[in-house]
Amino acid sequence: MPVETAAWRKDEPREGYTVGAxxxxxxxxxxxxxxxxxxxxxxxxxxxxLTQDRATAEDLVQETYMKALRGFSSFxxxxxxxxxxxxxxxxxxxxxQAGLKAWSTVSLDSDSDGDTPTEPAASETPESVLLxxxxxxxxQNALEKLPVKFREIVLLCDLEEMxxxxxxxxxxxxxxxVMSRLSRARKAMxxxxxxxxxxxxx
Amino acid sequence: MTCDPWQEKLDAYVDGDGPQDSSDxxxxxxxxxxxxxxxxxxxxxKRMTQAAAARxxxxxxxxxRIEKSIQKSRKPLxxxxxxxxxxxxxxxxxxxxxxxxxxxxxxxREQTLAELLDLHVATMASANPVDVISTxxxxxxxxxxxxxxxxxxLPEQQNSPFKLVGGRVMYFKHSPGAQLLFELxxxxxxxxxxxxxxxxxxxAMGVTAAREMAFNVETWSESGLxxxxxxxxxxxxxxxxxxxxxxxxxx
Numbered sequence: 001m002p003v004e005t006a007a008w009r010k011d012e013p014r015e016g017y018t019v020g021a022x023x024x025x026x027x028x029x030x031x032x033x034x035x036x037x038x039x040x041x042x043x044x045x046x047x048x049x050l051t052q053d054r055a056t057a058e059d060l061v062q063e064t065y066m067k068a069l070r071g072f073s074s075f076x077x078x079x080x081x082x083x084x085x086x087x088x089x090x091x092x093x094x095x096x097q098a099g100l101k102a103w104s105t106v107s108l109d110s111d112s113d114g115d116t117p118t119e120p121a122a123s124e125t126p127e128s129v130l131l132x133x134x135x136x137x138x139x140q141n142a143l144e145k146l147p148v149k150f151r152e153i154v155l156l157c158d159l160e161e162m163x164x165x166x167x168x169x170x171x172x173x174x175x176x177x178v179m180s181r182l183s184r185a186r187k188a189m190x191x192x193x194x195x196x197x198x199x200x201x202x
Numbered sequence: 203m204t205c206d207p208w209q210e211k212l213d214a215y216v217d218g219d220g221p222q223d224s225s226d227x228x229x230x231x232x233x234x235x236x237x238x239x240x241x242x243x244x245x246x247x248k249r250m251t252q253a254a255a256a257r258x259x260x261x262x263x264x265x266x267r268i269e270k271s272i273q274k275s276r277k278p279l280x281x282x283x284x285x286x287x288x289x290x291x292x293x294x295x296x297x298x299x300x301x302x303x304x305x306x307x308x309x310x311r312e313q314t315l316a317e318l319l320d321l322h323v324a325t326m327a328s329a330n331p332v333d334v335i336s337t338x339x340x341x342x343x344x345x346x347x348x349x350x351x352x353x354x355x356l357p358e359q360q361n362s363p364f365k366l367v368g369g370r371v372m373y374f375k376h377s378p379g380a381q382l383l384f385e386l387x388x389x390x391x392x393x394x395x396x397x398x399x400x401x402x403x404x405x406a407m408g409v410t411a412a413r414e415m416a417f418n419v420e421t422w423s424e425s426g427l428x429x430x431x432x433x434x435x436x437x438x439x440x441x442x443x444x445x446x447x448x449x450x451x452x453x
Contacts, residue, residue, distance in 0.1 A: 032272065033269075033272050033273070036272070037268075037269065037272075040260065040265060040268065041259060041260055041265075044258065044259070044260035044264070045255075045256060045257065045258045045259070048257070048258035049255065049257070049258070054258075057258070058260070058264050061260070061264075061268065062267070062268060062271070065268050065271070065272065066271065069272060130243075131243055131246050131247065131250075134247075134250060136250075136253065136254045137254075139250055139251055139254035139255075140254045140255075140257060143251070143254065143255060154251060154255075155255055157217060157248075158248045158251040158252045158255065159251070159252050159255040159256060161252075163218075163219055164214070164217070164219045179213070179214065182213060182217075183210075183213055186213065186244075186247075189251075190247075
């Protein structure tokens with residue numbers, strides 16, 4: 001069964017990361033706008049990955065910015081602004097119907113080691129072979145299929161390059177849970193990728 | 203498998219979140235082709251995921267919408283930033299007005315007491331300080347009948363150190379009033395009684411003691427009459443006479 005080519009639409013230019021680097025004004029804590037707008041594109045990308053829909057993602061980002069703006073006075077200077085914003089976005093998402101539905105697809109105790117998804121023996125498809133065959137769209141497809149709970153942690157770690165500490169702050173979980181969930185998420189991702197590649201090669 | 207403990211550490215190592223000293227793991231990676239390939243694979247996977255995940259961009263219209271909504275709500279915040287200053291200015295103005303009013307009131311009160319003090323001093327200097335001489339309240343009080351638009355009670359002098367010398371009609375703020383002269387040892391004390399006019403006489407209604415030019419003063423208002431006791435006696439004596447007058451006034 002041929003894998004459907006990536007849902008890469010022309011009207012969606014790739015994330016350029018060209019947003020203004022405003023926040024690094026020395027000694028200036030900055031206004032909400034100065035802090036929040038540089039991460040706008042990344043937050044939107046994250047929201048779109050969570051919701052899988054442009055309009056819903058826009059609503060989510062808008063609500064996040066409004067909530068953050070209202071709560072900005074209570075935001076503690078010196079704490080992690082990015083983690084704070086992502087946490088608001090994610091918590092807002094989880095209160096939506098789509099968020100609740102997406103979240104419930106993974107059992108709550110799935111962070112425990114006993115529930116590790118089985119990974120095919122490495123000999124079936126060696127990592128090097130897997131990687132060689134991997135393409136952009138294959139990874140995107142796998143990410144889409146990944147349960148939200150795994151998708152968000154992979155995105156925060158690999159895309160946003162957050163530290164485990166920052167991820168823990170964003171998701172509200174201890175570092176140990178961050179590590180175990182991330183490990184499980186990557187295993188699930190590899191399994192999905194293998195399935196896709198094996199589907200192609202058949 | 204001997205590599206299992208190392209495998210568990212590979213993710214954190216690749217994510218740059220491993221322990222600060224990763225020399226053990228790095229030494230193992232140099233000698234173990236399987237683990238080093240695994241680490242490299244994970245790193246490549248991370249980079250590929252990073253590239254593939256940067257997928258969605260917000261539309262310029264949406265960015266504009268967010269920017270506008272932030273700026274819109276920023277205006278009241280900006281205005282709010284001036285609130286403390288405005289409040290401080292308002293408080294300062296209120297304080298200035300209030301203290302000016304208090305000062306005016308205070309100076310008006312000083313002026314009133316000074317006028318009464320002048321009357322008292324003038325009486326002391328006069329060869330005929332009183333128009334009615336008496337040692338008994340029953341001759342003084344009737345003397346004022348027909349001369350004043352009000353009446354007042356005088357205290358009993360028995361068992362009292364205060365001796366009523368006499369009285370005279372005085373004018374204060376264009377109204378007639380009674381000036382009574384009492385003697386206490388060698389001191390002479392004036393008691394002024396006139397109709398209280400809260401608008402024109404800036405003295406508090408309750409009992410107020412004051413000191414003017416080394417004279418002691420006690421004043422109060424009762425039943426529409428203003429009483430002012432002035433003399434060079436001590437404040438306790440002034441107060442005692444005032445108490446006697448208050449008791450008499452209520453009887």
